[in-house]
Amino acid sequence: MKSKEPPGSFFKDKTILIINAGSIKKRFIYQKIKKLELKIIVLNKKEEGFIKPYVDHWIIADTGNHNECVQAVKEFINTHPEIVISGVITFWEDDVLLTSKILDRFNFIGIPLSVAKKARNKFLFREFCEQNNIPAPKHAYVRSEEDIKKVIENFNFPLVIKPVFGSSSAYVMKIENEEELKNSYEYIKKSISTNVESALHDGFDLLVEEYIDGDEVDIDILIQNGRIKFCGISDNTKTKEPFFIETDRLTPSQLPEKDQDELLEMADFILEKIGVQNGCIHLEAKSTKKGPVPIEVNLRMGGDEIYSSVKAAWKVDLIENALKIALGIHVDKFKNLEEPRKYLIARTLLSDYSGVLMKLNIDEQLEKLDYVEDLAFFKKIGDSIFVPPDGYEYFGWLMVSGDNHLDAEENMNSAMKYINYEIARFHSASSIGKTSRKNGFSFSVLNKYPLVRQNVKIEKIRQMNIKDQRNLHIGIACNNFMEGAGEIEKTLNNVGLIIEKTLKKIGYNVTFFDFNKIPDVLNDLQKSNIDMIFNVCERINGSSLLEPHATAVFDILQIPYTGSNSFTLALCIDKIRVKKLLTYHHVPTPKWDYAYDMDDEISSDLIYPLIVKPSNTDDSIGVTNNSVVLNKKQLQLQMEKVIKGLNSPALVEEYIEGDEYDVSILGSEEDDLRVLPLSRSIYDNLPKGYWHIFPYEAKYGTGDLYKKNIIVQRPPKNISKKLEALISEIAMDTYNILGCHDYGRVDVKLDKNNNPYVLELNSNPSINIGNCVPAVAELTGMTYSDFLEEIISLAIKRYKNRSPYYHLQTKII
Incomplete structure (x- = not known):
């Protein structure tokens, strides 16, 4: 006789230790346990939000390090004497051995480690079978x-x-x-x-x-003190080979009674011989012409729909009874199992190929059908799905019941009509091999892996609709500096934080990645579920020279990002190479020369005054009012400051006296490139002795001299349309020649005759509120958030319209 006592009363005042939180698919287990009034402690690498409401205590330890976990449990017991752990259990295959090690160490009920090793290791299990005359291949x-x-x-x-x-x-x-x-x-x-x-x-x-050729079955078992209290058999329909992808599961089994009896006899014999005395077991086997053959023994409750199918068919609660066994509470033997309460079919919801879930429609009427027992769907629109050989994922499962198996099958066919989903197959240009057979699971597709799996973030962007861009999870690549940092560092710090705040405010899910913490950020990027990086990183290891390597990391990890690629970023830092390219392409630029050491001669063709700049710094570092020189002596002095003082090659240009124009450009493709309103800086009001340049002091100095006397016009006043067009055109040429993407700023200076000369391209200009590029964008009607979204849209379009690595094929190559 089974006890009439309510289930919860068995567990009142008891505490269960669960090893490994598992995935979100296991949440229903914690919901069930909580209803039983059990206290729950979870040993896991970290706290997991999807089960947090149900967990009373956490023990944080690396479940891959068994000694660390045993020590963590010991410390918890010592520091919480008021909490008595009544038993231990796992529902996760990963930690069957760890669970056995813990129960051995602390004398809990379960499967000893010596037994668990023989079952967990498939080779050792085959050896055990041979030694005990159990059929084994x-x-x-x-x-x-x-x-x-x-x-x-x-x-x-x-x-x-x-x-x-x-x-x-x-x-x-x-x-x-x-x-x-x-x-x-x-x-x-x-x-x-x-x-x-x-x-x-x-x-x-x-x-x-x-x-092993035969009919595959699952055998779900409850065993306590060496006695089997429940044993139920389900059939697995033929799997998709060669990868053994599960399709349908039928409960109870349709095999002849003789075959089922032989399977149960074999299961009992295996558990007795291997030494399993207590536990919930999921045994997989085949019924062959020569008799039953075991495949493997899983020393925990079966996953996915197994719990609900066993409960629906035989009214046996595997979770509740597994807990009783772990806690030493007596389990009565389940009887009268010849006829199930219901006949069930559980179908795994699969995709025929790897791709991105683009459409999903589950009719709300589905769950109102009285024959629908369980529905689980773990993917949402925009999620990737990997099927062999790229991965082993599925969407979820659907379980229906019937008065018999034929009735259940008809109900399944009806129910499936309520579920519609569409997968956008990964694009052929995204590294997927071109060989294929009609069978998508054939061996000819093995050459795909692992490239298609790595490519998922790019493919998600390629397949998405731009109007859905606010559903993206955006990562902000930036630099976070401590208090007391310099003026440049404060500016770099602010831009990332402002972008993060702005995007969050309009509905984006945003994560900040601090490139001042390289080991952490590399690890976090690999583990993150971000869809795209908004790149405003300007320092790595404190150096702007390493700035381009941030985007190289994104390309290696195949994470889409905004802005220019590593090649363009590195090129634009090297002002000497930029000058060579502009000269080659006949883009007007001040006459120039360069020196890598003090012995290099500067061309005598250059006409003073000249300006001496470091060739590989940004933010006007190394540029002062004294950088403009009038003679060779001054030239040598400034070259020494740059070459020896800053350890940088020196770029020497003819000084241009006139107004300076900042030309902000958005876009990457011919049909989306556009020049924003120009920004003009007029230096005429600077005091005598101050050259018409924008030195470091003007950007980050404490004095107001430059701020008061440099007039900034946005847009410029009294400029002819012809000159405006000329400035815009040579800036656009520069932008395209250097392969800039999404946004950039070209600095152009006019001489006394209004002839324009390109000074440089900033391929990663600061885009904080009030900076030049967003400020001139505002003149077109864009708010700051509009501006940021426009950059994201441009990046999406760039990835959508081209093969994944097209953005690395710089136009000047």
Whole structure:
């Protein structure tokens, strides 16, 4: 007789320690446990928001480091004597061994580590089966080309290759011949990763075994004190091979009663021999012509729809009873299971190819259908989906019931009509191989991996509608400086914070990435779920010379970003190379020469006054009023300050006396390039002895002399349309020649005859509120937020219209 006591009363005042929070797919477990009035402690690498409301205490430790976790549990027990941990459990394959180690150390109920090792390691499990006369296919480790040769010589095809510590069919493949064996081995060795399947943190060893032909089943078991209290069999319909992608699961099994009895007898024998006394077990097996053959034993509750299917069919709650077993609460044997309450089909919702979810429509009437038992859909519009060989993902599952299996199948067909989704396949230019067969899961697609998986952020941008851009998660690449930083640093600090605040205010999800913390930022970028970087990084390791490498990192990680690429950014820092290119393309620029050391002669053709600048600094660093020289002696003095004092090559130009124009440009493509209203700086009011330049002191100095006497006109007054057009055109030529993207600013100076000369291109100009580029954009009717959104839109368009690496193909190459 089963107890009539309400479920919650069994667990009152008890505390369960759960090892590993799992993914969001496991949230329902915590919701269930909380309803049972249990206190919950979770041991995990970090606190997880999706289960935070249900967790009473956290123990933070690296679950990949078992000793650290054991010590963390010990410290928690010592520092919280008022909390008595009643038992330990895991619902996550990754930490079956850790759970066993903890229960051994603290004398909890469960599966000892010595037992868990034999089941968790698929090779050791095969060895155990052979030693106990349990049917097992011929099998071997494969760790080298030599091992592959031995398999070819001694095994019969077809074969199966799989990770020894794998889960969820990840990297499990059927092999038909020698060539496929070699190819699949290379593919797995190259692509195997805990990022794809976290359970692999126990090891990357591979196992090859002869293929077992038969009907695949799941056997879900509750065992307490060596006695099986519940055992239910479900059928897995034929998987999509060669990657063994699960499709439908039928509960209860349709196999003949004799075959089911043999499977149950085998399961009982395995658990007895291997030494499993207490636990919730998910055993996978095949029913063959020669009898039942085990595939693997999972020492935790089965995942996905298994809990709800078992509960719906037999009214057996696997979570509740697994907890009872872990806590030492008696579980009565479940009887009268010959006829299920319902017949169920659970279907895995799959995509035929890797891509981006573009459309999703789940009719709200679906869940009102009385035969729909469970629906889980974990992806949202804009999310990527990776199917083999790129990954092992699925959208979720749908489970329906019926009076019999035929009725359930008809109900499934009806229910599926309420679910419609559309996948935009990853573009062929995005590194996906051009070879394909009708079967999207065939071996000819192995050459895709891992490029398509890495390309997902770019592909999401390529497939999105620009009108949905506020749904993007934007990362701000910038520099965050401590209090007491210099004037330049304060300016660099402010721009990122202002952009972050502005984008958040209009609805964007925004994350700040501080490039002053390089190890952290590289790690954070790899782990982040950002869709695009808004790049305003101007320093790395305190140097502007390393600024271009930020975008190189984004390209390596395949994260789309705003602004120019690393080549253009690096080129524009090198003023000497820029001058060479402008001269080559006949763009007017002041006559010039350069010196890398003091022995280099400056051309005597240059006419004084001259201006001496560092060739590779920004923000006018190294430029003062004394930078303009009238004779060779002054020239040598300024060159020495630049070459020896600043360790920079010196650029020497003929000084141009007139007004200076800042030409702000938006766009990248011919159809979106546009020049914003010009900004004009007039130096005529500067006192005698002050040259008509914009030195460092004018930008960051404390005095007001330059601010008071330099007149800035936005837009310029009394300028002819012809001159305005000429300035705009040579600025546009400069922008295009140097391969600038999305936005930039060209500095142009006029001589006394109004002849324009290009001084430089700033491919990453400051775009804080009030800076030149956003200020002139405002003259066109743009607010600051409009301006930022326009830059994001331009970047989206640039990625959408071209192949992923087109932006690296600089026009001057």
